[in-house]
Amino acid sequence: MCRIFGHFDSQATVHELKTVAALQRHGGPDAQYITTGDTWGLGNNRLAIMDLDGGDQPYVLDGIVVVFNGEIYNHHELRRMLTARGHRFPDLCDGSILPALYAEYGTAFTEHLDGMYAVAVVDLRGEPKLVLATDDMGMKPLYYHWNAAERHLYFASELPALLSFRAVQARAWEPGLDAYLATKTPFSEQTMFDGIRVLPPAATAEVTRGSGLRIRVRDTSVPPADAGPEEAAERVRELLRHEVHRLTRADVPVCAITSGGLDSSLVTALAAERVGELHSFNIAYRGTWPADERGFAQEVASRHGTRHHQVEIDPADFPDLLSDVVWHLGQPNADPITLSTYALFRAVHQAGFKVAVTGDAADELFGGYDRIKAALKAGAGHDWVPAYVRALAAVPRERRLGLYSDDYRHFITAHGTAEDHLAQALTSSPHDRLTAITEVEIGRRLPAYHLRRVDHLSMASSVEVRLPFCQPALVRYARSLPAALKVEGDQVKKVLYAAAGGLLPDSVLNRPKQPFTLPITAMLCDGQRLMEFARDMLAPARLRRHGRLDPDAVQALLRTQSTTPTDASALAVWSLLIHELWLDQFHAATPRNRHEVLA
Template sequence: MCGIYGSTVRYDDNIIFQKLARADFRGPDYSGFEHNGPVTLGHNRLAIVDLDHRSDQPLTYKHLKVVFNGEIYNYKTLKIKLTALGYRFQTDSDTEVITAAYLEYGENCVNHFNGMFAFVIFDTRTLQLFGARDRLGKKPFYYTQNGLDFEFASQPSQICIGRNVTINEQAINEYFVWGYVPEPKSAWNEIQKLEAGHSFCFDCNTGSFRTRKYWELDLNHAERYEGVYQQAQADLTRLITNAVDIRMHADVPLGVYLSGGIDSSLVAAIASKNYNNVKTFCIKFREKGFDESVFAQKIADHLKTDHHTIECNKEEGLELIESFGRYYDEPFADSSAIPSLLLSKHTKKHVTVVLSGDGGDESFLGYSRYKWFNMVNQLFKCPLALRKRIADIISISPNYRHKLIAMGICNPEVKSLYGLMLGGLEYSWLENPNIGLQVPFMDIWSSKSTSMLQKLSAFDTKTYLNGDINTKVDRGTMAFSLEARAPLMDYRVIAFAQTLPDSYKFKYGIQKRILKDILYQYAPAQLFDRPKSGFTMPLSHWFKNELRDHVMDHLSISELKNIPGINVQKSFAMINDHMSGKWNRATQIWKLLVYTQWLKDQRSKAISTYQVA
């Protein structure tokens, strides 16, 4: 788990030091770089496996040089196979295994890796660069390419140093819809993201650059699970148990996030069954209705873990808001990033690796919006005119959710409804919200071979899980040099879940049915008999009270005029609606706050290190 960097531009060494220092929090244990012919490779290391300096990077294996961010969980099994084929190794790291696998399997080496990764290999003989990003996009990879000019990094701000970059206004429009900048765009016109499940090749001789998709969800369901429910439960238990086990290997202290929900509790239960004295961590909010720490404590007591509760307060949260841009680089409006940062900050005092329950909601239909959308979808069988009349009746209700439903069913297509719903539905404050909705993977809605629930699951896996959850967790943990591993995001678990009938995951109103039945083998069901609660902050309350002055100062009319793509007057009216209690606009206000802070950071950096046109 580290930060990688590389370039074909021969910068002065002082500039390279600046670029590496910009992301030093990703790898505080060692930082270094090498010039190899036309390529400079750099690395910030967070030592997790084989702590010896022999595994520092850039690492040399025969005629290959490599920089690698992440973990290959099955590297020991791969190492045995490669040793049998004649390969020899000088370290106990997974990094060497990547290079040997590349020599043996070529570009297809990525199909042999089970892990989270972003890496680049430089062949000193052919002057070719080969790199890849893991299947689900857990590790970031940013790059810029123009002719022979190729530069990549874990954090886009590293690329910005020494360059003239310009803000991508269409990407910002997409941010205002989704709450993050969807791949392959970045917040800058000159920088892109390598998409999840893709590899690339760059020829330093010719400047030829190409990408290749090496993995995709089985959207056609060529392999459908034919076994009965009990057999599926047993098969999934084996898969998840192995996914947890291979992620428990580290040469540094390791723990588990335990929120009190189904997913993290399952991971903690399996880990604590097979390992002694597992450390678990959760966060506590003072505000009523947002705190699940009491449930996490009960589960920890049952599992007999070494449990730690961390309190989130407004003062420390505000401090993290101010430093938010240093770690996230791009505008990112998932407010749970703040408690994630806080949880990581205090967890790092105890461990260097932590397992999380991320990935369960998307694959096993856990979000409440799936139940809501499954019901609302039936209304889309009615003509639009009839839906509008129904909406007129529903909108009379003072209930916030009823008003959202009324807005939603007036959309002409169900696919646009889901996209709008993820971002809060109401976009009258944007000049042209339709621009932001035109993102990759919208074609899933035209699939004839999948159910509506399967479409939602696949769509969220490719968009929300990738662009939001993975970004939140990677930046939030790496900000404090903490590695996060997600067993439920093992690609084998994701693929298996895609083959299951809907009824195995959602039946009788029970969501995540199969995961719950597995969990209840480890912990009594009554510990989880409560409504699902998201990992969120009480922003709506804070904005009207403790943070009211902060909001009004940073989102004044003059500040709003600096934001592209919004209607200033409607945006200001929206903020006042929230302050008066007329309408909960916390999601939209947070997006605007994050962007204004990001824009302020860009101007500051432009003066000292790079220019923003």
């Protein structure tokens, strides 16, 4: 596991490259490598997981130079195949097979990879070419800035690092505030920075001076499967067991994250089958708060004999943690779970672990969200799209527009809101309802909102997260199943619950579903330090500096949360707080003239 960075057909000093590397060192503290040519440079920071004495990057073979971030789980099979074709390898590290694989298959090398990855290849055998590639689910993000006029490209695994290249500027994307509040973070390839994008999942990008930048997204669609409930449940359990067992192999200790819900508990149960004295981690908050899940996590740990770690954080410390959370994410994410995630993986690191398996992405694959259930229950001919899109928002449309300054509201209504664009994409989709929803949940929301959060906040503490539910075989099978095996009436994740039968305590299988998140409604109250911090950060004088929010409207929101706290107003306050912290860290306090933008 590593962090990678570089530039192509452009100039960057070694000092710049070392600065980029330094800003990503938390994700790869074990070694640092930089190599340069006349108009290109590649580098990586290494977190040693496999073959601890090997793994030196870049990997080089006859004019092919490669840096790599991630894990290739089928590298042993690929090494045997490539060895039979005459290739030799300096070590047993998973990434060392990549130059030979590229030499054999060119840009189609990704079709042979099973794992999570972001790969950068400089091919110097003819016209110099840069190739960037991401795994099918987007588990390993890769941000880039492309200057089409000059044909310059810069890339890095994290946004703060990319911004340290002198040619990459931290300009706010003007629709970003609305996109963030409408979907909790910008979806798909968009970031909150103008001129910076993220490579989509299953993408292969090629850059040459002659052809410029070309991005091809691999086809990950699957045909429908014809399976009954029992057969499907057995197959899901079989696939998940195989992936969990495979993903617990490493040359360092592996632990499990156990929230107490179905998904992480099932992964923990299967990991315990293979890992002797498995360590499990759960996070909770000091004091008495609603939706505490530690009891469920402890039941799972006791049943499967894990060595359980109960992590506790003090809500009084949250303001001190939030700036670090926002910095590592590089852009706002409105889910309060970000703070919990950051604190949890810090504790995992402090306990001496470099690898953790989690249950992330099961809800997207198997229809675990109430918004999916509601959309599928809506009758034929019923317009389910507006309610589904509204459910994605941090702040509903009317309240959102009421919080904006006059000129920003004018700008957004003139250009269309983020939810307008998403609703149009759903309405015009040629697919059936579940497939259209799945394309949004897996193709747009999961990488942007969920996987980048997990990646950045775990690697902030030098911890690699492995995601069994994101493995290609399981994803393909889940996507092939009919809607009735995922959501039926009020039951969500039907096939996954069936697959977990006999593996988990009844209390976990029968408990009501609740999100693993921070109880911010209770914490954003008078007398709590988090509420005082929000008032300071959202003070009128601060908001006037950027000119997008109406200070009077924000003060009214804070009064509402103080007098009659609700989940909706708490999330709105939290979301604005996170956005203000992001502005503080990445942008000068100079309002833009939106009338010029509109002109």
